[in-house]
Amino acid sequence: MEGKGKGYTTTIEGLKELFEELKKDYKVIAPTLKDGVILYKEVGSFENIAFGYRNTEAPGFYSLEKAEGYFTYTHPANSPKSFLHPPELTLIKAKASQEGLVFEEVYPEDKMCLFDLRACDLWAIKILDRVFLEDPYYQRLRSNLFLVAVECTYATLTCFCKTMEKGPVPKEGYDLLITELEGRFLIRAGSKKGEELLVSLKTKREAKKEDFEEREKKIRALEEAMESFFNIREVPQKLYSRMDSSYWEPVEKRCLACTSCTQVCPTCFCFDILEKNTIDLRESERVRVWDSCFSPSFATVHRFNLRQSIHSRYRQWLMHKFAYWIDQFDTFGCVGCGRCITWCPVGIDIRQEVKRIAG
Amino acid sequence: MKVGVFKFSSCDGCQLAFFELEEELLELSRIISVEYFLEASSSNRWEHFDLAFVEGSISTKEEEERIKKIRESSKLLVAIGACAVSGGIQSARNFEDFSQVYSSVYSYKHYETNHYSKPVGDFVEVDFELRGCPINKESLKELIGAIIQGRSFQMPSYPLCLECKRKGNPCVVVAHGLSCLGPITLAGCGALCPSYKRGCYGCYGPIEKPNLEALEEGYRRLGKDERALKESLILSFNAYNKNWRGQI
Numbered sequence: 001m002e003g004k005g006k007g008y009t010t011t012i013e014g015l016k017e018l019f020e021e022l023k024k025d026y027k028v029i030a031p032t033l034k035d036g037v038i039l040y041k042e043v044g045s046f047e048n049i050a051f052g053y054r055n056t057e058a059p060g061f062y063s064l065e066k067a068e069g070y071f072t073y074t075h076p077a078n079s080p081k082s083f084l085h086p087p088e089l090t091l092i093k094a095k096a097s098q099e100g101l102v103f104e105e106v107y108p109e110d111k112m113c114l115f116d117l118r119a120c121d122l123w124a125i126k127i128l129d130r131v132f133l134e135d136p137y138y139q140r141l142r143s144n145l146f147l148v149a150v151e152c153t154y155a156t157l158t159c160f161c162k163t164m165e166k167g168p169v170p171k172e173g174y175d176l177l178i179t180e181l182e183g184r185f186l187i188r189a190g191s192k193k194g195e196e197l198l199v200s201l202k203t204k205r206e207a208k209k210e211d212f213e214e215r216e217k218k219i220r221a222l223e224e225a226m227e228s229f230f231n232i233r234e235v236p237q238k239l240y241s242r243m244d245s246s247y248w249e250p251v252e253k254r255c256l257a258c259t260s261c262t263q264v265c266p267t268c269f270c271f272d273i274l275e276k277n278t279i280d281l282r283e284s285e286r287v288r289v290w291d292s293c294f295s296p297s298f299a300t301v302h303r304f305n306l307r308q309s310i311h312s313r314y315r316q317w318l319m320h321k322f323a324y325w326i327d328q329f330d331t332f333g334c335v336g337c338g339r340c341i342t343w344c345p346v347g348i349d350i351r352q353e354v355k356r357i358a359g
Numbered sequence: 360m361k362v363g364v365f366k367f368s369s370c371d372g373c374q375l376a377f378f379e380l381e382e383e384l385l386e387l388s389r390i391i392s393v394e395y396f397l398e399a400s401s402s403n404r405w406e407h408f409d410l411a412f413v414e415g416s417i418s419t420k421e422e423e424e425r426i427k428k429i430r431e432s433s434k435l436l437v438a439i440g441a442c443a444v445s446g447g448i449q450s451a452r453n454f455e456d457f458s459q460v461y462s463s464v465y466s467y468k469h470y471e472t473n474h475y476s477k478p479v480g481d482f483v484e485v486d487f488e489l490r491g492c493p494i495n496k497e498s499l500k501e502l503i504g505a506i507i508q509g510r511s512f513q514m515p516s517y518p519l520c521l522e523c524k525r526k527g528n529p530c531v532v533v534a535h536g537l538s539c540l541g542p543i544t545l546a547g548c549g550a551l552c553p554s555y556k557r558g559c560y561g562c563y564g565p566i567e568k569p570n571l572e573a574l575e576e577g578y579r580r581l582g583k584d585e586r587a588l589k590e591s592l593i594l595s596f597n598a599y600n601k602n603w604r605g606q607i
Contacts, residue, residue: 035556037529060580062533077529087525256573258542259517263524274513279504280386290525295517296567310570345520345532345542346577 007188007207012070014203015178015185018148019046019115021197026113026146029083031076036064038076040083040114049116050076057156057338060347071150071180074159075118075337079266080125083112084132084141085290091137091273092286108137113146117174119167120159120337122149124266126173130329131269137288146193149174153218155226158338160351162226166335169219179215186211229351230358232332236323238358243319247357248311254348257310259292261340261350262317267333268292293317318353360507363395363408365429367415367422368449368476372493373440374398374414379496383503390507408433410506416442416449418476430483437502438479441492445564446599448492449476453599454607477599487512490545492562492596498547515546518566519559523550531558538581538588540595543569561595565602 010018022028032041033050043049054067055074062077086108093104117125125147132138149170152159161167170177175194179186186207189195198204262268272291277284291298294313299306307313325333334350341349364374377399380387391410395403411433417426430436438444446453452460457474479485489498498514505512515522519541520530531537531553539558541550545566552559578588589607592598598607 035529035534037534039527039529060533062529077534078527082527087527253570253572254576256542256570256577257518258520260520260524260530260542263521277504277508279383279390279500279507281508290521292517292521295521297516308568343530343533345530345539346573347580 007186007212008198008201008204009181009184009186009207009211010201010204011184014187014201015070016046017201017203018176018187018197019049021200022113022115022146022148026111028113028115029080030115031073033064037062038064038073040076040078040080043115054154055156057158057342058347059158059341059349060344062342069180070185071116071178072154074152074154074156075121075339077264077339077343079264079337079339080114080117080121081128081266081269083110083114084125084128084138084145085269085271087290089137089288090285091288094284094286096282107140110141111144112141113148115148116150116178117147117170118150118152118337119170120161120335121266122147122170122173123161123166123335124337127267127329127331127333127335128269130331131267147174147176149177149190151177151179151215151219153180153222155222156338156342158341158349159226159336160229160338161336162223163229163351164232164332164334164336168222168226179218181211181214181218184211186215230355235354235358236326239319239323239354242357243315245309245311245315248315250311250356251314251348251353252309252311254346255294255310255314256346257294257296257313258345259294260343260345261348262292262294263290264339264343266335266337266339267321270298293320314353318350318357321350322354322358360391360409361394361407362391362410362412363405363429363433364393364398364412365395365414365425366397367413367426367443367479368418369415369440369442369447371398371414373442373489373491376439376494376496376499377412380500383500387503391503405432409435411436412439413437413443413479414439415479416445416447416476417479417482418449418473419471420473423473423482426479426482435486435506436479436483437487437489438485439489439499440494441490441562441564441596442476443479444488444490444600445597446476446478448594448596450596450599451593452476454593475599478601480601490547490563495548497549516567517546518542519544519546519548519550519553519563522546522548523553526550526554528553531556532577532581536581538578538583538591540574540591542577543571543574544595560591561597564595564597564600567602569602569606571606 030043031050038050051070152168174190189198270291274287321333537558540561541559544561545563
């Protein structure tokens with residue numbers, strides 16, 4: 001997909017101009033460097049974006065080094081989920097007053113721009129859109145969102161968006177799409193508001209045939225370099241035929257049930273609701289917090305945990321991502337970003353588990 | 360509500376959490392009456408307690424008797440901190456030859472002490488546990504609130520990693536190659552150490568059914584052997600916790 005309307009090329013100064021324009025209307029979230037890790041964070045200045053770093057990732061391994069260019073990394077360690085489905089979100093506040101209890105619904109009012117979103121995370125947002133279809137809190141944040149996507153020209157050892165058919169090329173859902181070429185950037189719009197902003201930029205020129213050809217070459221090279229780990233179309237049915245615990249028990253010895261995979265996953269949406277009140281009971285808050293199917297209390301009903309073994313929790317998670325999710329939301333729950341592989345402290349590789357179980 | 364705060368083999372640190380409840384103290388004083396609290400008051404009464412907080416491990420014969428007396432006098436008993444919940448750092452001796460440990464500290468037989476330092480729960484029934492070394496005031500506030508309001512006590516049963524990720528920390532094991540007991544340690548501290556780029560050393564004690572085999576694999580990946588893991592568990596103040604018994 002070439003994006004709607006014409007393409008333009010610009011320089012790094014042009015991107016800075018774009019950033020400044022976005023900052024006028026939005027809280028801009030972009031990849032930044034923190035303690036040797038690239039993370040999505042609100043950024044105040046264009047210079048704070050983690051340009052020129054390359055992340056090396058492998059199962060349970062992460063490192064960064066300097067690289068030539070700008071968008072040289074893949075995606076940050078955290079995902080857009082942290083902003084659209086925040087880890088802790090106050091939903092309702094209640095206060096005791098003379099007239100009785102007064103309830104106040106608290107809606108997040110942030111107008112956010114996610115700057116530098118890759119194909120995997122763009123898809124993850126599309127999946128969250130289905131999950132939180134009727135959630136007013138998510139919808140409030142979502143409706144004010146501006147999305148600047150960037151095409152990857154590099155994949156780490158844990159990336160598998162190609163296998164999941166979600167990347168590496170961002171297909172839709174962005175407002176603007178940037179591709180880094182030699183010494184310049186190709187920008188295309190994917191929405192009306194993206195088009196309007198792009199047209200208003202001063203530092204740009206219309207993209208030529210050579211610009212598109214160079215882009216094509218870069219993307220092709222990446223697509224060819226990326227491995228296909230399994231045939232995704234066959235996976236759900238095969239998994240349904242392998243529910244028996246003997247397929248899952250080998251995970252029991254290796255998985256800590258630490259919940260990290262579900263927390264770094266851009267689509268895992270499970271949450272818990274907490275009531276936090278003051279001792280005098282005059283004020284109370286209802287807070288939504290991230291939960292995980294690996295948590296021992298997750299499947300606890302009437303004090304009995306239905307999933308006592310770690311492998312039964314792992315089965316729930318993997319089956320949800322690769323099978324149940326399709327019945328529930330008509331899409332896989334996995335976008336192939338590989339975060340669960342990189343950030344597993346013992347390096348469990350979900351691709352290898354899918355291959356082993358559904359192979 | 361009559362409250363007592365008691366101390367056994369411990370450093371007194373957990374009791375300080377009561378003094379940190381500054382904002383709530385006024386409100387609390389309307390509802391509860393502190394009957395016995397040696398660290399806070401010189402006037403103490405020991406009759407009957409609706410709620411007893413116990414700090415410290417049981418490590419002498421005298422303590423064994425005293426904890427039973429407290430249990431008999433109390434409706435609800437709460438073990439506070441790693442010593443009361445698991446046996447504390449002093450339970451490191453449970454994994455060594457006692458006479459050697461003793462003679463490495465004292466040159467002559469002077470003190471009568473048990474060979475093992477044990478948690479309160481090994482001697483009497485415990486109604487609630489507050490984890491940590493020391494406990495934090497948030498969990499204390501939550502427990503007191505739950506009891507006063509007659510609702511259930513909301514405490515994490517999940518590992519620290521969940522709390523750590525909610526805070527937005529990248530895993531210190533993966534990002535910095537640090538050994539971290541977070542995956543098998545109960546949440547509740549607010550992921551204090553990993554938030555400052557340090558591995559968790561387990562002061563909140565183990566989750567239910569910690570996966571030791573997987574943790575060994577995790578340590579091996581960092582180039583650390585089983586001995587290093589065992590040592591960090593024994594020094595976690597919680598090695599003698601019931602969730603570890605028979606495993607370490």
